[in-house]
Amino acid sequence: MSGSTAPAGPLQGALRLLDYWATVYRRTWRGSIVSSFVTPLLYVLAMGVLLGGFVEADAETLEGATSYLAFVVPGMVAATSMTTVVGEVTYPVMAMVKWNKTYYSMTATPLSVPDVVLAHLGFVAFRVAVTAAVFLAVTAPFGVYASLPGVLAAFVAQVLIGMAFAAPLYAFSAGLRDESAFSIVFRLGMIPMFLFSGAFFPVSNLDAPLEALAVATPLWHGVDLTRMLVLGLPDWSMVLVHVAYLAVLVVLGWWWAVRRLTRRMVL
Amino acid sequence: MTPITGAVATGLILQRNFIAYRRAWWIFATGFLEPVFYLFSIGVGVGALISGFEVGGREIPYAEFVAPGMLAASAMNGAVLDSTFNFFFKLKYSKLFDQMLATPLTTTDIARGELAWSLLRGGVYSLGFLLVMLAMGLVSSWWAVLVVPAALLIGLAFGGVAMALTTWMRSWQDFELVTLTTLPMFLFSATFFPVTTYPGVLRWVVEATPLYRGVVLCRELTTGAVSWDSAFSVVYLVAMGVAGLLVARRRLDSLLLT
Numbered sequence: 102m103s104g105s106t107a108p109a110g111p112l113q114g115a116l117r118l119l120d121y122w123a124t125v126y127r128r129t130w131r132g133s134i135v136s137s138f139v140t141p142l143l144y145v146l147a148m149g150v151l152l153g154g155f156v157e158a159d160a161e162t163l164e165g166a167t168s169y170l171a172f173v174v175p176g177m178v179a180a181t182s183m184t185t186v187v188g189e190v191t192y193p194v195m196a197m198v199k200w201n202k203t204y205y206s207m208t209a210t211p212l213s214v215p216d217v218v219l220a221h222l223g224f225v226a227f228r229v230a231v232t233a234a235v236f237l238a239v240t241a242p243f244g245v246y247a248s249l250p251g252v253l254a255a256f257v258a259q260v261l262i263g264m265a266f267a268a269p270l271y272a273f274s275a276g277l278r279d280e281s282a283f284s285i286v287f288r289l290g291m292i293p294m295f296l297f298s299g300a301f302f303p304v305s306n307l308d309a310p311l312e313a314l315a316v317a318t319p320l321w322h323g324v325d326l327t328r329m330l331v332l333g334l335p336d337w338s339m340v341l342v343h344v345a346y347l348a349v350l351v352v353l354g355w356w357w358a359v360r361r362l363t364r365r366m367v368l
Numbered sequence: 369m370t371p372i373t374g375a376v377a378t379g380l381i382l383q384r385n386f387i388a389y390r391r392a393w394w395i396f397a398t399g400f401l402e403p404v405f406y407l408f409s410i411g412v413g414v415g416a417l418i419s420g421f422e423v424g425g426r427e428i429p430y431a432e433f434v435a436p437g438m439l440a441a442s443a444m445n446g447a448v449l450d451s452t453f454n455f456f457f458k459l460k461y462s463k464l465f466d467q468m469l470a471t472p473l474t475t476t477d478i479a480r481g482e483l484a485w486s487l488l489r490g491g492v493y494s495l496g497f498l499l500v501m502l503a504m505g506l507v508s509s510w511w512a513v514l515v516v517p518a519a520l521l522i523g524l525a526f527g528g529v530a531m532a533l534t535t536w537m538r539s540w541q542d543f544e545l546v547t548l549t550t551l552p553m554f555l556f557s558a559t560f561f562p563v564t565t566y567p568g569v570l571r572w573v574v575e576a577t578p579l580y581r582g583v584v585l586c587r588e589l590t591t592g593a594v595s596w597d598s599a600f601s602v603v604y605l606v607a608m609g610v611a612g613l614l615v616a617r618r619r620l621d622s623l624l625l626t
Contacts, residue, residue: 290400
């Protein structure tokens with residue numbers, strides 16, 4: 102088939118945007134150091150080390166963790182995966198669609214909407230992978246990780262957790278007309294999840310209805326998965342449940358993202 | 369020649385902000401929730417794992433310890449947010465201040481009016497938070513009625529200085545520095561645990577930060593452990609706020625009028 106420049110599929114199309122995202126990352130990586138790295142590390146120091154010194158640690162009340170530090174570090178790892186992607190798929194997506202209209206330039210070439218979505222989400226996956234790798238490496242000296250395979254599995258889990266948030270929220274942002282809804286996403290979605298989904302204290306400390314609500318959030322699944330993996334206490338049936346839940350979010354999010362962005366830009 | 373008085377000018381700017389926010393009232397309303405969420409999560413959830421701390425010679429439950437810290441920290445965060453992001457946007461992007469100066473308003477009016485709006489907003493949040501504390505039984509002294517003015521003072525101090533510093537900012541990238549300053553204060557200024565946790569010099573450093581002064585002031589008021597130290601905190605915060613405002617006015621003069 103000579104003459105056609107159309108990519109054979111979304112993966113091939115997305116790869117053609119590699120240079121675009123590489124350029125973006127070269128220009129912006131410094132700005133992400135504070136939000137995706139310094140912030141969670143300060144939380145680990147303040148909450149885990151200093152406040153944790155006042156917590157009467159008991160594996161029974163701390164879901165198997167033998168110190169509050171060991172409890173809170175995996176919680177912060179998973180919560181950071183969430184906050185990293187939320188920052189990447191809210192305002193930046195709106196900028197691509199509405200403000201600087203970069204997506205329109207991309208789709209004016211032989212690239213299609215699925216190519217563009219895959220490339221953007223691929224970049225987000227890369228961002229969360231870098232953040233998680235650095236964060237896991239830097240928190241290793243705190244001595245709370247049980248084994249290297251556990252930490253490596255937790256690293257893979259972080260990419261899954263990140264994408265479980267990124268894909269649906271990307272879809273939401275892609276169809277949004279006005280950025281003020283993002284304040285609601287942050288204040289009524291991200292912050293309550295950060296605070297109540299088991300990162301800082303066991304959700305069993307909540308009242309029964311609130312505990313049920315917390316357990317239903319994707320972040321709880323992410324926190325519990327990460328904690329079991331890094332502390333070396335995996336309950337394999339629960340691991341399966343967490344992975345399945347997060348994977349379903351990724352798939353549904355992807356489907357919704359392509360549909361919503363196509364409607365916004367093409368139809 | 370001053371065609372309108374300072375009070376009228378401040379009133380006009382307040383009215384302008386009120387109208388601008390009326391369509392996005394839920395942004396205003398949800399801002400109140402953040403410190404309450406932190407109180408329930410850290411104070412109650414994490415507090416269940418901690419026996420409590422000694423303040424003013426008596427042991428108080430952890431939630432009662434952390435609540436005034438949250439109040440002070442949210443007064444700081446609210447004021448800083450208003451006088452950095454929002455102020456920068458109005459200064460550089462929407463050119464709102466240039467438009468205001470085309471009217472009889474002066475740069476002093478702008479600095480004072482914007483700060484007044486930020487304080488009004490902060491005051492509403494503080495009052496709401498105090499009511500939540502009362503409902504949860506976390507207030508043990510009548511001095512607590514002064515905690516709203518104390519929060520306003522924290523707002524004045526941080527708002528004034530942040531507004532002055534914002535006039536030097538070049539782009540949104542510089543706002544990383546705002547987070548780099550306020551976040552460590554939020555986490556380490558005896559908000560979540562007593563200052564006695566720190567050894568030697570480190571403790572002095574913490575005690576010298578403005579948020580620490582605000583946190584202990586609020587804690588002294590809600591627990592009734594008021595002393596001369598409280599007066600020192602008040603003087604510290606007033607001086608900081610006034611200095612910030614004076615610098616902000618001079619900078620606005622040189623940025624907008626020359």
